[in-house]
Amino acid sequence: MKEWTREARYRVLKDPEEIRPLHARIAASDYRLRYHIQPVTGLLNDPNGFLRRNDGSWHLFYQWCPWGAVHGLKYWYHVVSDDLIIWRNRGVCLKPDTVWDNKGAYSGSALVADDGIYLFYTGNHRDENWVRTPYTCLVELMDDGGARKYEKPLFGPVPGYTEHQRDPKVEYSEQTGKYTILLGAQNAQKQGRVILFESEHLDRGWRFAGEVKVPGFEDFGDMWECPSIEHISGKDVLIFCPQHITLPGRGGSQHHNGYIIGRMDYEALTFTPEGGFHVLDFGFDSYAAACTTNIDDPDHALIVAWMGLPDAEYPTDGEDWQGALTLPRELTIRNRRLIQQPLSGLKQLRDGELAFRSGGILPRVSELELISRGGDMTLGLFTRADGSGGLRIRYDDAKREMTVDRSGMEKRFNVDQGEARTRPLPKGLHHLRIYIDRSSVEIFVNDGDAVFTTRAFPTADEAHCAFDGDAAIHMWRLKDAVTDDFTV
Numbered sequence: 001m002k003e004w005t006r007e008a009r010y011r012v013l014k015d016p017e018e019i020r021p022l023h024a025r026i027a028a029s030d031y032r033l034r035y036h037i038q039p040v041t042g043l044l045n046d047p048n049g050f051l052r053r054n055d056g057s058w059h060l061f062y063q064w065c066p067w068g069a070v071h072g073l074k075y076w077y078h079v080v081s082d083d084l085i086i087w088r089n090r091g092v093c094l095k096p097d098t099v100w101d102n103k104g105a106y107s108g109s110a111l112v113a114d115d116g117i118y119l120f121y122t123g124n125h126r127d128e129n130w131v132r133t134p135y136t137c138l139v140e141l142m143d144d145g146g147a148r149k150y151e152k153p154l155f156g157p158v159p160g161y162t163e164h165q166r167d168p169k170v171e172y173s174e175q176t177g178k179y180t181i182l183l184g185a186q187n188a189q190k191q192g193r194v195i196l197f198e199s200e201h202l203d204r205g206w207r208f209a210g211e212v213k214v215p216g217f218e219d220f221g222d223m224w225e226c227p228s229i230e231h232i233s234g235k236d237v238l239i240f241c242p243q244h245i246t247l248p249g250r251g252g253s254q255h256h257n258g259y260i261i262g263r264m265d266y267e268a269l270t271f272t273p274e275g276g277f278h279v280l281d282f283g284f285d286s287y288a289a290a291c292t293t294n295i296d297d298p299d300h301a302l303i304v305a306w307m308g309l310p311d312a313e314y315p316t317d318g319e320d321w322q323g324a325l326t327l328p329r330e331l332t333i334r335n336r337r338l339i340q341q342p343l344s345g346l347k348q349l350r351d352g353e354l355a356f357r358s359g360g361i362l363p364r365v366s367e368l369e370l371i372s373r374g375g376d377m378t379l380g381l382f383t384r385a386d387g388s389g390g391l392r393i394r395y396d397d398a399k400r401e402m403t404v405d406r407s408g409m410e411k412r413f414n415v416d417q418g419e420a421r422t423r424p425l426p427k428g429l430h431h432l433r434i435y436i437d438r439s440s441v442e443i444f445v446n447d448g449d450a451v452f453t454t455r456a457f458p459t460a461d462e463a464h465c466a467f468d469g470d471a472a473i474h475m476w477r478l479k480d481a482v483t484d485d486f487t488v
C-alpha cells in the first residue's frame with residue numbers, strides 16, 4: 001500500500017488541473033460504476049446535505065479527499081439530479097479554506113428555508129501541534145453551486161466531551177419555532193453520545209441544550225458518528241454509527257450503521273427506545289447513511305449511504321480512488337423495522353430483458369429479479385465459467401436464513417470483518433431484487449425487509465452467474481446514469 005505523508009494527505013487543491021491526469025487514469029478503471037455516485041478522483045466517504053430544492057431538483061454532496069484512497073483534507077463535492085436516478089457532477093462546493101475548517105470541511109446536513117439553502121458542517125480545525133477543535137459552521141448554498149461562508153462558526157466544542165463532536169444534523173420545528181442541531185459526540189469516559197443545540201435563528205443564538213439520553217444505550221461504542229432523528233409514519237427513529245463495538249454476526253467489524261425506533265422528547269431530552277438496535281444493512285459496505293424528509297409524503301424518507309467503511313482498504317486503492325454512494329432508497333417503517341426499497345424510477349434504466357441461464361454471462365451493469373418457488377437456493381454472481389467461486393447468495397430453508405458470502409471472489413479484502421453475513425428470514429425467502437454495477441451489489445430481500453450492500457471486484461474470469469434452486473429469474477441490462485466527467 002502507498003505510504004501517505006501528512007503533507008500529501010492534507011495538501012490544498014489549488015488548481016483543478018492538478019488532478020485532471022488522475023481523473024483520466026481513474027476513469028479508465030474497470031471498476032468505475034455506471035449508475036452510482038462515485039468520487040471524481042480520490043476518496044469518497046459520507047453523503048452530506050441531501051436535499052430537494054423548491055424547484056424540484058435534488059442535491060447531494062459527498063465527503064471528498066481529491067488526492068487518493070486516503071482520508072485527508074475533506075471537501076464537499078456536489079452532485080445534482082432531477083429524478084434521483086440520473087446524476088450530474090456539479091463540482092466542489094465547500095472548501096476547507098478558513099481557520100475554522102483548516103483541516104477539513106467534515107460531514108453535515110442541509111436546511112431548505114424560504115430565503116435560501118443552508119448547509120451546516122463540522123469545521124475540523126487543528127493547530128500546529130495537531131490538536132483538534134471541531135466547530136459547527138454554516139454556509140449558504142449559492143445558485144452557481146458555490147457556498148457563501150458565514151464569518152464565524154455557530155459554536156465550538158462543549159465541555160464534558162472529547163474532541164469528537166461533529167456531524168451536525170439540523171432540523172426546524174414548526175411546533176416550537178426552534179431550530180435544533182444534533183451532534184455525534186464522545187464523553188469523557190469515551191462513550192458514544194448525542195448532544196443537542198437549539199436556537200430561534202438559524203444563523204445565531206445557538207445554545208447547548210444538553211445530552212440526549214437514550215436509556216439502555218449508555219455503553220454502546222466509544223463514539224456515535226452521523227446521528228439523526230427521523231420522523232417517519234408517526235415514529236421517531238434514531239439513526240447513528242456506533243464505533244469500536246462488535247456485534248453478533250458481523251465478524252470483526254468495529255463500526256456499524258444502525259437505528260433504534262422510539263419516541264423523542266425534546267423537552268426531557270430523552271429518546272425512549274421501543275425496541276433494540278438494528279443494523280441498517282446486512283451486507284459489508286455501508287456506513288454514514290443520510291436521510292432527507294424533504295418530500296411530500298410524511299410516511300416516507302429517502303436514505304443514501306456511503307458504500308464503504310472507515311479504516312478499510314479496497315482493491316481500487318492502488319488506482320487512487322475509493323468509495324461510492326449506495327442507490328438512494330425509499331425508507332418506511334413496517335412491523336417495527338425500517339424498510340428500504342429501490343426507487344421505482346430505476347425501471348427507466350432497463351435496457352432490454354436478457355434470458356437468465358445458469359452458467360451464462362452476467363452483465364456487469366444489470367438488475368436481477370428472483371421470485372422464489374420455495375426451498376433452498378444458491379445464486380452465484382461473478383462465478384467462473386465452471387461455476388466455481390464468485391459472490392454466493394444462499395438461502396437455507398430449514399434454518400430460514402439467508403447468507404451473502406464473498407469469500408469465493410479472487411480479490412478478497414477486509415477479510416477481518418468476516419466474509420459472510422447472515423440474516424434470519426423467519427417468513428422464508430420470496431423475492432430478491434439485485435442491482436449490480438461493475439463493482440457493487442445491492443440485494444433487496446422480500447420487498448425491502450432486508451438489504452445487503454457489498455462491493456465486489458470481479459476479475460476477467462469472474463464473468464458468469466450460476467443458480468441452483470426453484471425460482472423465476474428476470475435479468476435486465478441497465479443504462480448508464482452517471483457521467484464520469486471531470487468537473488471540479
Ligand code: FRU
Binds near residue numbers: 046063166310
Ligand atoms: C464518518 C466521518 C464523520 C466525519 C467525516 C469526515 O465517516 O468520520 O464523523 O465528519 O467522516 O470525513
